Amino acid sequence: DVKVTQSSRYLVKRTGEKVFLECVQDMDHENMFWYRQDPGLGLRLIYFSYDVKMKEKGDIPEGYSVSREKKERFSLILESASTNQTSMYLCASSSWLYEQYFGPGTRLTVT
């Protein structure tokens, strides 16, 4: 079974803090993705990576950056957290097939 793990299930941060969300997958997948999910807006792609050290912007990259130093790990960074970044953050991975496998999500609250 594919396993995608995320470093925290729940996180509370203050406005202006730098926030790191970590994601690790154990299936040697090439592609990794970060989404946020908000009520009524579905899943929106923030960034994705199709190889180590490679990254591409998704639909809503503003206020975020990413890092992929190893194939199994993809980090999402909020440079200066703001209240409008309060959301559910979901990491996913995939191989050459289209099915993406998701982690359990991190519920981030910025106060």
Added chain:
Amino acid sequence: DQQVKQNSPSLSVQEGRISILNCDYTNSMFDYFLWYKKYPAEGPTFLISISSIKDKNEDGRFTVFLNKSAKHLSLHIVPSQPGDSAVYFCAAVYGGSQGNLIFGKGTKLSVKP
């Protein structure tokens, strides 16, 4: 502009009956479609998919139908069970992309005992 639309935010069905979740798309380049199921506080889980060369794919209680001319797909769940209560997302992708899925906004299904 939304390329994948799920026009019903919610659907309520009686246990044992059929649930039909609908999805429309605008991009004729899409050649693969997927359905995901999501429980609260969990990540989405892959449910079923269909290639554009097919018009039907079945897996147990779940069947996906694709109507390319209408740019429409639907997920049928028969019989519906209370454990099927979740948010269902439709997603689409086209060859030549890097596997980026375009998701609809989801439909919340409630199956009442």
